[in-house]
Amino acid sequence: LSSEKYNIRRKDFGKIEPSDVDYFRSVLSEDRVLTEESDVLPYNVDWIKNCRGQSKAVLKPKNTEEVSTILKYCNERKLAVCPQGGNTGLVGGSVPVFDEIVISFALMNKIIDLDDLSGALVCEAGCVLENLDNHVRERGLIMPLDLGAKGTCHIGGNASTNAGGLRLLRYGNLHGSILGVEAVKADGTVIDCLRSLKKDNTGYHLKHLFIGSEGTLGLVTKVAIHCPVLPKSVNLGFFGVKNFENVLKLYKSAKSKLGEILSAFEMADFDSISFTAKNLKLPNPISDYPFYVLVETHGSEETHDGEKLTRFLTNEMESGLILDGTVTSEPAKMQTIWNLRESIAAAxxxxxxxxxxxxxxxxxxxxxxxxxxxxxxxxxxxxxxxxxxxxxxxxxxxxxxxxxxxxxxxxxxxxxxxxxxxxxxxxxxxxxIGFRKPKYIHYSKDQSALGLMKDLKQLMDPNGILNPYKVLPDHI
Ligand code: FAD
Ligand code: 2HG
Ligand code: ZN
Missing domain, CATH: 3.30.70.2740 (Alpha-Beta Plaits)
Structure with missing residues (x-):
């Protein structure tokens, strides 16, 4: 059990009683309150099967009002909760540690609005990232983030973790792309910061409190996010490189030679690729090299972009920075390369x-x-x-x-x-930081910053019911 492995004690929260379950069933319907052990189990175990909680109940609200009603009740009863999106998080933040009640966003998956002129998408927190991407593509846009877990992770989970991913270098992080957020505080208060404007300097930028706070300051129920234009031309290169020094030289060269069309620059060492290819039986389009580099371009002019990337390959093969490589704009070939890269996490x-x-x-x-x-x-x-x-x-x-x-x-x-x-x-x-790293957070956060984090937590969630044992260390 995670709690034993990590030597942590249950905090003094209330324990869920049959009367609580009755209450939850009166707010949600019977089938949206899971209490059977086998039904609850998948919500207790994280993606890497590293952390396992002991929750006895999963609640599946369908709208913000239900989230608010549940939280108000939990706060009054001092019942701890663990918000869960697609449960693809890699730091144990998405599963309970003890008997926290899981609040799953899986049924809050409505797309509310898409403005294809401004690119603003408004949707509920439980929308799966890939579904959103497919939806906005039909209107000539893409989601500003992409990651290997796209088929499962939720936009609310992405917001709550400030997920980065494969194209952050081009489209920036979610503190920039997320235009607005609706969230519910621990006491059930709904905070409406769901604006779709690019510019809105009216006082404190409260949405940022919920972006990246991993469900410890509030539950994200809706997100407004800026979607960039669907690139007309996409090209992908996959290159073999002699050593890491050359990977860096190649990065510098890619930035200067590909300029505004560069959309991803990823690297993987020999063991990452060979282990993934072997374990998951995936093809590697080029032979064995100490390092691999994946370079993607997003642009608007196929001939220009294709030529630019091919020229980059030719030049850098001449210079010796690239030992061998392939460039493609064929969707199936690009998919094979991305699939190899995105599967390393699972290998x-x-x-x-x-x-x-x-x-x-x-x-x-x-x-x-x-x-x-x-x-x-x-x-x-x-x-x-x-x-x-x-x-x-x-x-x-x-x-x-x-x-x-x-x-x-x-x-x-x-x-x-x-x-x-x-x-x-x-x-x-x-x-x-999730469950796995609070005790190490001080290696990256100064005591003064940790003190302010603690004050914010106290202000937003005085009973500490939101995702306890996560993010904040016990002693600050
Ligand atoms: P969950 O795992 O369910 O939850 C993550 C955290 O957010 C938890 O603390 C949870 O309590 C909280 N939370 C979830 N939903 C809400 C909500 N609505 N309100 C409040 N709190 C909430 N991450 C990257 O940054 N970049 C990557 O490239 C990347 N690639 C990945 C590839 C694979 C194959 C996998 C398995 C994971 C990858 N991840 C990556 C990690 C993970 O997918 C991201 O952190 C993702 O944003 C989590 O979304 P989720 O919906 O699965 O959230
Ligand atoms: C990726 O970039 C993810 O593939 C997962 O962030 C990283 O599993 C990992 O170590
Ligand atoms: Zn990553």
């Missing part, structure tokens, strides 16, 4: 346990920790591999082992966080 789960780290490190030191960890762990690890969003200075380091052991865990933590801190990096670049 480590096959046949063992994976320790995942998601860190920001200044680019010149971006890859340093991978060889350091390989040396430190020796044959205790099956694989240590590094990959990620070079354009955002964000590397994912996965350490795979046959099974979880305290020994390996204590060789990795806090070591890795200390190293990241020494390099002036962030211990969580895009996945958040």
């Amino acid at each position: 480590g789960l096959v046949g063992g346990y994976v320790f995942k780290y998601d860190v920001s490190i200044p680019l010149k030191n971006y890859y340093d920790l991978v060889p350091i960890l390989r040396k430190r762990l020796g044959d205790k690890a099956v694989k240590v591999f590094g990959y990620g969003h070079v354009g955002d200075g964000n590397i994912h380091i996965n350490v795979t082992v046959p099974q979880y052991t305290k020994e390996v865990s204590s060789m990795l933590e806090p070591f890795i966080f200390e190293e990241v801190s020494k390099l002036n990096g962030s211990i969580s670049a895009e996945h958040g």
